[in-house]
Amino acid sequence: MELSSLLxxxxxxxxxxxxxxxxxxxxLGEIAQSAWGIAADPAxxxxxxxxxxxxxxxxHGIALPHARIEDLDSIAGIFIRLEKPLDYDSVDRQPVDLVFCLLAPKxxxxxxxxxLALVSRTMRDQSVVSKLRSNTDPAKLHAILIEARSTQEA
Known part of the structure; x- marks a missing residue:
């Protein structure tokens, strides 16, 4: 499994x-609908x-919301970088600015x-996280995430 198939x-x-x-x-529901064709409300x-x-x-400012939902054929990922961190009730009480969401079939x-393990490993990589936090172009963020796992697996 590779991030390129999830995102x-x-x-x-x-x-x-x-x-x-x-x-x-x-x-996240709206993005799931527009990017993946997943109904927003169930997501x-x-x-x-x-x-x-x-x-x-x-x-460390990272959230990995995930859910299993009906009528889904494959696992879909969504990544959001927040310019202003959100109070998220994280385990360390730190606000969140990087969100990687996974939606999976029931x-x-x-x-x-x-x-989930693949995304978690990627988001624990400090060099990846630093690059994500220093970029605001969605295309660059996508490339950073996709290249991160490919580089680590090589």
């Missing part, structure tokens, strides 16, 4: 700010439902976990 350029955005986690999830509902189990803010089983 398309149109699913990478830079956003000024959000007023709440709920508003962030609504934006938003799935993300909110998953978040009730425990925060997906993993620390029955994706181990593939969902593999995708």
């Amino acid at each position: 398309v350029p149109s699913a990478v955005r830079v956003v000024g700010q959000f007023t709440s986690k709920k508003r962030l999830f609504q934006e 938003v509902d799935g993300l909110q439902e998953r978040e009730t189990l425990g925060p997906t803010g993993v620390g 029955d994706s089983g181990v593939d969902h976990l593999k995708a």
Whole structure:
């Protein structure tokens, strides 16, 4: 599994700010619909439902919201870089400025976990995170993410 199969350029955005986690999830739903053709409401509902189990803010300003939803054929990724960090109830209580969302089919089983592990490893790489935080062009952000895993796997 490679990030290039999980993340398309149109699913990478830079956003000024959000007023709440709920508003962030609504934006993720809208991007899922425009970039992947996934119905926004089930995506938003799935993300909110998953978040009730425990925060997906993993620390160091990074959040990895994810959900399994009906009527999805493959795993879809969305990346948002926030210009103004959002209070996200992260494990380290730090606000979040990098969000990598994964939406997976209900029955994706181990593939969902593999995708989550891949994204998590990528977002733990300090050089990748530094590059993401120093760029505001969505095309460059997409390239950084795609190249990061390819370089590490080589």
